[in-house]
Amino acid sequence: EPEVTQTPSHQVTQMGQEVILRCVPISNHLYFYWYRQILGQKVEFLVSFYNNEISEKSEIFDDQFSVERPDGSNFTLKIRSTKLEDSAMYFCASIPQGRTGELFFGEGSRLTVL
Amino acid sequence: SQQGEEDPQALSIQEGENATMNCSYKTSINNLQWYRQNSGRGLVHLILIRSNEREKHSGRLRVTLDTSKKSSSLLITASRAADTASYFCATDANDYKLSFGAGTTVTVRA
Numbered sequence: 684e685p686e687v688t689q690t691p692s693h694q695v696t697q698m699g700q701e702v703i704l705r706c707v708p709i710s711n712h713l714y715f716y717w718y719r720q721i722l723g724q725k726v727e728f729l730v731s732f733y734n735n736e737i738s739e740k741s742e743i744f745d746d747q748f749s750v751e752r753p754d755g756s757n758f759t760l761k762i763r764s765t766k767l768e769d770s771a772m773y774f775c776a777s778i779p780q781g782r783t784g785e786l787f788f789g790e791g792s793r794l795t796v797l
Numbered sequence: 798s799q800q801g802e803e804d805p806q807a808l809s810i811q812e813g814e815n816a817t818m819n820c821s822y823k824t825s826i827n828n829l830q831w832y833r834q835n836s837g838r839g840l841v842h843l844i845l846i847r848s849n850e851r852e853k854h855s856g857r858l859r860v861t862l863d864t865s866k867k868s869s870s871l872l873i874t875a876s877r878a879a880d881t882a883s884y885f886c887a888t889d890a891n892d893y894k895l896s897f898g899a900g901t902t903v904t905v906r907a
Binding site: 714716718724725726727728731738739741774776778784785786787788789790791 | 828830832838839840841842845885887891892893894895896897898899900
């Protein structure tokens, strides 16, 4: 069964460093999302992406965040200068063109900022 | 905020028993979805119920939606040890920008 894959599964970085989290959505999906979950807290929407541009972003998604679809398969989330509070699980999700229902989530990338 | 809020926060039941959890939200929605998350893993979609639906079934899952009360319930019948997980409701008011609740942690004892 096709699935959303995310790399790395866990990344440890120093505060102030840049991090890129990668996602390979399901091949025929057209809408892409990033969500994050700080340990013990709710899953929060970060950004949605369609047709090579951001559709919507939350207040969390400030100037230190960016997303890109550099080629036909990868979808990346970049955090330019990480802060301690960026430590979280970051989930990529995608849905097909019909958008009839579920989001398909990846297993997540755990980011630890020291 | 339209975020869903689950109740109870935690639930411990014996294998074979039913598990019921509730979700309340604040604003109008297009649909409401339930997801399962095993510890440290990703979110797995369980079921979606649209705002014009009142009840939906999928295998051992039964979901209800009461838009007048802005609430939903998820019932898992004949629970199994493998059902041990956190369960989240997520409301969709706009374009799959989901608002998740804090989740209900379900422990099924063998």
